[in-house]
Amino acid sequence: MxxxxxxxxxxxxxxxxxxxxxxxxxxxxxxxxxxxxxxxxxxxxxxxxxxxxxxxxxxxxxxxxxxxxxxxxxxxxxxxxxxxxxxxxxxxxxxxxxxxxxxxxxxxxxxxxxxxxxxxxxxxxxxxxxxxxxxxxxxxxxxxxxxxxxxxxxxxxxxxxxxxxxxxxxxANRLSEGHLSDQTLVHMAANEYLGADLIVGGGWGEGTERSYRTMLDRLGLADRGLEPREGGDRFRVMLRLLARTAFQGAELGDHRV
Structure with missing residues (x-):
């Protein structure tokens, strides 16, 4: 209708x-x-x-x-x-x-x-x-x-x-460090998979950056120069890899680019 x-x-x-x-x-x-x-x-x-x-x-x-x-x-x-x-x-x-x-x-x-x-x-x-x-x-x-x-x-x-x-x-579809919808996803994933103790939504400091770089390495994004902060298509690759990993109960890095 x-x-x-x-x-x-x-x-x-x-x-x-x-x-x-x-x-x-x-x-x-x-x-x-x-x-x-x-x-x-x-x-x-x-x-x-x-x-x-x-x-x-x-x-x-x-x-x-x-x-x-x-x-x-x-x-x-x-x-x-x-x-x-x-x-x-x-x-x-x-x-x-x-x-x-x-x-x-x-x-x-x-x-x-x-x-x-x-x-x-x-x-x-x-x-x-x-x-x-x-x-x-x-x-x-x-x-x-x-x-x-x-x-x-x-x-x-x-x-x-x-x-x-x-x-x-x-x-804007690229990952933005200051955008809480993006920041909280990085924090939640880092806490679950890397044993980080980040305050979810607590800002993008050195600890968040280190965890973020580790996640890019394990997902294979760093090797291919795919930086989610540089484009929406790259960010969506990261999001889909994280979704598959989390839903399946897999280890971070089992699903890579």
Whole structure:
């Protein structure tokens, strides 16, 4: 279903603009809305529709295709685990920010066949390491397609502990040391794989730079002169390698360029 365009919705700040209504992403992956809680885990209802700006729906669909490939090719069991559905807590809302235009998505769960990642439970210190790594894998693939990724460890206003917020407000795709969406991914990966003790989101100091250079070496990026700070295509190579490593429960360096 496609609704009409409203003139100058961006300039006026009205809760209006180009939008489409979808109950799925990618070709046929259903959307399911989080309705309740079972302890720390979100409970989701059946398939439902949300209103998107077309660009946000396209980017989420690209993310879903990457998540599907991750499950089919890199599950630790060696079996194919296709993406079955994606959980959300909303897209277009009449409030300040990119949700006003349907250009933001609040992700609550990713479910593959027999495997899932809950965005409230699996980033926390008490979670199993395999769950934390799966969460990191999801964040990395989200960052491939969205400029801003807010989550439990990148939560500037204290509202993202139970979901991952995605939007396109930052269009530069290369890795940026000062951009928290990028900085926190490097910190989380370094802490998990290198035994670093970096404060997630605590700045890009000498310790972060050392850990970052070590990760580039182990992923094979340094040997090929592929510096993620110099281009979005190079950064996405790094993100996809980290996602495969984390999802599979592999060692850093098992997946290389």
């Amino acid at each position: 496609t609704h009409g365009r409203v003139e100058d919705a961006w300039g006026s700040g009205e809760c209006a603009g180009e939008e489409i209504e979808r109950d799925h992403v990618s070709d046929s992956v259903p959307l399911r809305h989080r309705l309740a809680w079972d302890g720390m885990l979100g409970e989701h209802g059946g398939r439902h529709s949300e209103r998107f700006h077309p660009e946000a729906w396209r980017q989420l669909s690209r993310t879903a295709r990457d998540l599907d490939r991750l499950g089919r090719e890199f599950h630790p069991s060696g079996e194919e685990r296709p993406l079955e559905w994606i959980g959300d807590i909303g897209v277009k809302h009449c409030k300040p920010g990119w949700h006003r235009f349907g250009l933001a998505f609040d992700l609550s769960r990713v479910s593959w066949k027999g495997t899932y990642c809950d965005m409230n439970a699996h980033w926390r210190d008490g979670a199993d390491r395999s769950d934390r790594l799966r969460y990191l894998a999801v964040l990395c693939l989200c960052r491939c397609h969205f400029g801003v990724v807010l989550h439990g460890r990148n939560d500037p206003d204290g509202s993202h502990a139970n979901h991952v917020h995605l939007d396109r407000s930052r269009h």
